[in-house]
Amino acid sequence: MGFIILLIYIALPIIFGFFPWTKNFAETLFGYFLNPLKNVLYGIWAFLPNLFTIIVIFLVFNYTIKGIRFLKLEIERENLKLSGFYPDWANPTFQILKVILYAFMFVLIFPYLPGSESPIFKGVSVFLGFLFTFGSAGSLSNIIAGIVLTYMRLFKIGDRVKIGEVFGDVIEKSMLVTRVKTTKNEIISIPNSTVMSSHTINYSNESENGDGLILHTTITIGYDVPWKLMHETLLKAADRTDLLLKDPNPFVLQTSLDDFYVSYQINAYTKNPNKQAGIYSDLHQNIQDCCNEVGIEILSPHYRAARDGNMVTIPANYLDKNYKAPRFKVSIHKEENK
Structure with a gap:
């Protein structure tokens, strides 16, 4: 359909050209088609020097970025070491430099673009910049924070x-x-x-670069239990727990002396910070077992019980076979009347 319309448009001026009184119409119709075509061709010809300038600028920046990318890969692989520059900084630094270089390239290319001096082109550029600035305020704050976190x-x-x-x-x-x-x-x-x-x-930094992460848990025991026995029991529980290091040695701290009990804190090192939940669970189980084995009752800080005539809270399988609950003790004081 478009081809037929084009043929008709070309044929009409030729037909009008046969007659003197319609010859002007022929020239006008040809002008409507040829003048824009000539303007486009002249514009392309005039733009060729600027086009070559744009191509040269693009190639220079493109190969510059490739060179920086090569340095980035070498630093990441630790084939190239810079004092005070960590390998994990290589990629974010490259991304920042790439954005800066592309922005600088666009600034250099902009004056060579056709129509860059027109008011409409400038107005659209300002409008897009306005939208970007106010529409991405939250995103920009997150990007800046992400860059800071990387270098921290x-x-x-x-x-x-x-x-x-x-x-x-x-x-x-x-x-x-x-x-x-x-x-x-x-x-x-x-x-x-x-x-x-x-x-x-x-939790991982000290595990990789130092002695290890210190895991700790607190248990409260009454004053009737010797503190030395409690220390030995907690250290034995830590020694039984998998993934806790034997060197450095675990240690016990008495963190407080309260009204009814003493707070004992067992501390032990580990190189597996990502398995804390399992380690704590095993440690608590071993503390229960070790306390039961030596006859230490783990009581609530405000535990109350009439001890006479009642069983101890230690599980039966830890008790002696001949163990019996103590009898109630009743004391009678008799005074004689004088």
Whole structure:
């Protein structure tokens, strides 16, 4: 259909050209078609020098970015080491430099674009910049926070952390959010600006670079139990617990002396911070077993009982075969009348 219309448009001027009184119509119709075509061709010809300039600018920046990418890969592989520059900084630094270089390239290319001096082109550019600035204010704050977090090196992928009230393993770090997988397999996305404004605890850093993470739990025992026996019992429980280190040695702290009981805190080192829940569970089981084996009752801080005539709280399988509940003790005082 379009081809037929084009043929008719070309045929009409030719037909009009046969007659003197319609010859002007022929020239006018040809002008409607040829003048725009000539303007386009002249515009392309005039734009060729600018086009070659744009191509040269693009190639220079493109090969510059490739060179920086090569350096980034070498630093990540630790084939190239820079003093004070960590390998995990390589990729974010490359991304920042790439954005800056592309922005600078666009600034250089912009004056060579056709129509860049027209008021409409400038107005559209200002409008788009306005939308970007006010529409991405929240995203920009998260991006800036993500960059700061990267260079602060608070944590890395796989670390066990606590961010605010969120406890789990870091599974993703991006410019906008940090994703944490909790011990219950929940995936929580935290905006980087929120991470910056919250306190962060990293449980993995000392496990990898130091003696290990110290796990600790507190048990309260009455004053009737000798403290030396309690220390030995807790250390034995720590020694039985898998994934707790024997060196450095576990240790016990007496953290408080309260009205009815003493607070004992067992501390032990581990290199497995991502398995804290299982380690704590095993440690608590071993504390129960070790206390029962030596005859220590684990009582509530405000436990009340009439001991005479009642069984102890230690499980029966830890008691002597001949154990019997004590009898009630009754004392009678008789006074003689004088």
